[in-house]
Amino acid sequence: EAGVAQSPRYKIIEKRQSVAFWCNPISGHATLYWYQQILGQGPKLLIQFQNNGVVDDSQLPKDRFSAERLKGVDSTLKIQPAKLEDSAVYLCASSQLAVKNIQYFGAGTRLSVL
Amino acid sequence: AQRVTQPEKLLSVFKGAPVELKCNYSYSGSPELFWYVQYSRQRLQLLLRHISRESIKGFTADLNKGETSFHLKKPFAQEEDSAMYYCALSTIYGQNFVFGPGTRLSVLP
Numbered sequence: 001e002a003g004v005a006q007s008p009r010y011k012i013i014e015k016r017q018s019v020a021f022w023c024n025p026i027s028g029h030a031t032l033y034w035y036q037q038i039l040g041q042g043p044k045l046l047i048q049f050q051n052n053g054v055v056d057d058s059q060l061p062k063d064r065f066s067a068e069r070l071k072g073v074d075s076t077l078k079i080q081p082a083k084l085e086d087s088a089v090y091l092c093a094s095s096q097l098a099v100k101n102i103q104y105f106g107a108g109t110r111l112s113v114l
Numbered sequence: 115a116q117r118v119t120q121p122e123k124l125l126s127v128f129k130g131a132p133v134e135l136k137c138n139y140s141y142s143g144s145p146e147l148f149w150y151v152q153y154s155r156q157r158l159q160l161l162l163r164h165i166s167r168e169s170i171k172g173f174t175a176d177l178n179k180g181e182t183s184f185h186l187k188k189p190f191a192q193e194e195d196s197a198m199y200y201c202a203l204s205t206i207y208g209q210n211f212v213f214g215p216g217t218r219l220s221v222l223p
Contacts, residue, residue, distance in 0.1 A: 003157070033211070042118075042200050042213035043158070056209050091158065101146060101208045105158040 002026065004106035006092050012112045018080040021109045025074070025094030031055075033103060034067055034077050035091040043091055049075065050097075082113045116141045118203050118214035126220045127191050135186040135217050137175075137201030147177055147184040148202040150213070158200070161186075171195070191221045 005024040013019050025032050030051050035043035046065065048056040051072035060067070064083070069075040079086055089110050093103040117140045127133050139145060149161040162170045164177040164184060175186045184201060201214040 031208070035213075040215075042202075042215045044213070045211045048209065048211070058210075093158075095208075101148070101163065101204060102160050103211075107157055 004092055004094050004104055006090075006106035006109055008109055009107065010110050010112075012114065013082055014114050015084055016081040018078065019082055019111060020076050020078045021090050021092075021111075023075045023077070023092030023106060025092070026104055028096065029094035029104070030072070030097035031095045032069055032075050033091075033093040033095075034075070035093065037089045037091055037108070039088070046077070079111075082111075084113050087111055087113045116145070116203050116210060116212045118201050118212050120199075120201055120214040120217045122217045123215070124218045124220065126222060128222050129193055130190050133188050133191045133195070133219065133221075135199050135201075135219065137184045137186065137214060139182050139184065139201070139203050141182075141203060144206055145203045146206055146208075147175070148204070149173070149175055149184075149186050150200045150202055152198040152200070154197070161199070191219075193221045193223060195219060196221045 007022050032049040034046045036046055037043045046060045047067045049069040052069045065079055067077045089108040091108045092106040095103045119138045121136050147164040150158050151161040152158045173188045175184050177184050198216050198218050200216045204211045
């Protein structure tokens with residue numbers, strides 16, 4: 001079974017620039033999560049999708065972050081404009097609808113904002 | 115709001131010694147608790163969850179609602195157990211996931 005795919009693996013941008021991350025979940029997984037993991041901290045949930053609907057986006061900084069999951073499959077997370085404090089690893093995870101709590105994680109995208 | 119704490123950033127034990135990674139949580143409802151592990155250069159992965167009540171790689175964890183704890187234990191640590199361990203919590207509906215800050219376990223030869 002193919003795992004969760006994320007791209008790019010690394011991204012370096014300057015503050016105030018825009019950036020987008022892409023995630024392709026495991027086939028058949030209805031639930032998709034985006035996390036932000038700042039160095040030395042645990043992952044922090046940004047947004048959770050069920051198919052193409054948003055279940056939880058309470059911790060998403062909506063003034064600069066946006067995410068979409070068109071057609072209920074792959075997803076993109078965008079930051080516009082980026083701030084220095086957005087430097088982190090952005091993790092995508094997916095889970096089956098029936099056993100939704102077993103999350104399978106991607107390798108992550110490491111973002112450095114200079 | 116839910117919160118997960120892991121008091122130790124780093125825990126070092128010798129091979130063959132018992133290990134206990136502490137996790138405490140705060141949540142007003144009935145939580146679901148998990149332990150996730152990240153080995154060097156690998157992805158974050160589920161180790162075990164309390165509803166399964168199973169032992170994975172010799173690790174067990176018991177949910178203590180009175181003490182609001184979900185400590186991870188293994189009687190005899192192995193060098194391959196060296197990794198970053200995260201305790202996590204969600205609602206019973208699989209929402210509002212919260213991860214703790216993590217504990218790095220180092221098993222010395």
